[in-house]
Amino acid sequence: MRIVVSALLSLTIGMGSAFAQAPATAPAKMTPEEKQAISKSCSDQANTKGLHGKERKKFRSDCKSHAGKPQ
Secondary structure: OOHHHHHHHHHHHHHHHHOOOOOOOOOOOOOOHHHHHHHHHHHHHHHOOOOOOOHHHHHHHHHHHHOOOOO
């Protein structure tokens, strides 16, 4: 009986750590076409705002991290 309890406890602890390491939600994989569309959308938004240099680079980075949604 003691061995069974020990085995179950070990299994429970082992599974708990495995679940703890898994991400809550896996990020969706994007196709190259989707990434390109997001990049284009962000470039168009930056053009509309007249951004250049470091400001443009920062804006595009933020924009891409929000999947190209207008900001």
